[in-house]
Amino acid sequence: MATIDRLGVVKIKHLLEIHDLKSYRNACRIITTQLRPFIHETYYQKEKIIYLNKKGRQFIASESPEFEVSNQTIHSLLRNEVYIYFQCPQNWKNEHALSIDIKVPKTIPMFTSNLPISNKKKIVSDAVFNRNGYLHIIEVDNTQDMRANKKKIETYKEILPAYKEETPILYFFTKTESRKKKLEEWLKGIHHKVFTFEEIR
Numbered sequence: 001m002a003t004i005d006r007l008g009v010v011k012i013k014h015l016l017e018i019h020d021l022k023s024y025r026n027a028c029r030i031i032t033t034q035l036r037p038f039i040h041e042t043y044y045q046k047e048k049i050i051y052l053n054k055k056g057r058q059f060i061a062s063e064s065p066e067f068e069v070s071n072q073t074i075h076s077l078l079r080n081e082v083y084i085y086f087q088c089p090q091n092w093k094n095e096h097a098l099s100i101d102i103k104v105p106k107t108i109p110m111f112t113s114n115l116p117i118s119n120k121k122k123i124v125s126d127a128v129f130n131r132n133g134y135l136h137i138i139e140v141d142n143t144q145d146m147r148a149n150k151k152k153i154e155t156y157k158e159i160l161p162a163y164k165e166e167t168p169i170l171y172f173f174t175k176t177e178s179r180k181k182k183l184e185e186w187l188k189g190i191h192h193k194v195f196t197f198e199e200i201r
Helices: 002-007 012-018 024-038 054-059 073-085 146-166 177-186
Strands: 039-044 047-052 093-103 118-131 134-140 168-174 192-196
Touching: 002 012, 002 047, 002 054, 002 073, 012 024, 012 047, 012 073, 024 039, 024 047, 024 054, 039 073, 073 118, 073 134, 073 168, 093 146, 118 146, 134 146, 146 168, 146 177, 168 177, 177 192
Parallel strands: 134 168, 168 192
Antiparallel strands: 039 047, 093 118, 118 134
């Protein structure tokens, strides 16, 4: 249940891989006999998906946002594939904000004395985790407009220098080789890696 809560929504095959449940049949048996009172089950793109119901969230005292099936569900499921690719980091966090303070010069003190002297620039990554002294930052690119990706990368280029002591690595996971090539071009200048989903499956 903690795994479902951490990821928001899972396929049965995700639970099979994460918890080494031996077989799809055994995974289904565990869900039927142990988890059913605590979960919602539905089909999404012809595969069963599972997420915690109110009773399940209360049982484990979940502080995560309540999951709702939407057009963003595929994005969550693809993020799970990345989680599994990195061998299920214990300190994995979904939707994690990174931010910096940008100083605002007070050019006319008598008019600006009551104004804030800094603004925050923030970006919310799809996930982050720490491992071996590196801050791993995850972005899942499925159907995102490439112009939005470029803008996001520009924001990362402003923010990541403030995290240099944590040695950040920005990962993009995307669906096609053409998108991968374009992302790699835009990411020049920061520590990054880009993969297609086919490369990690």
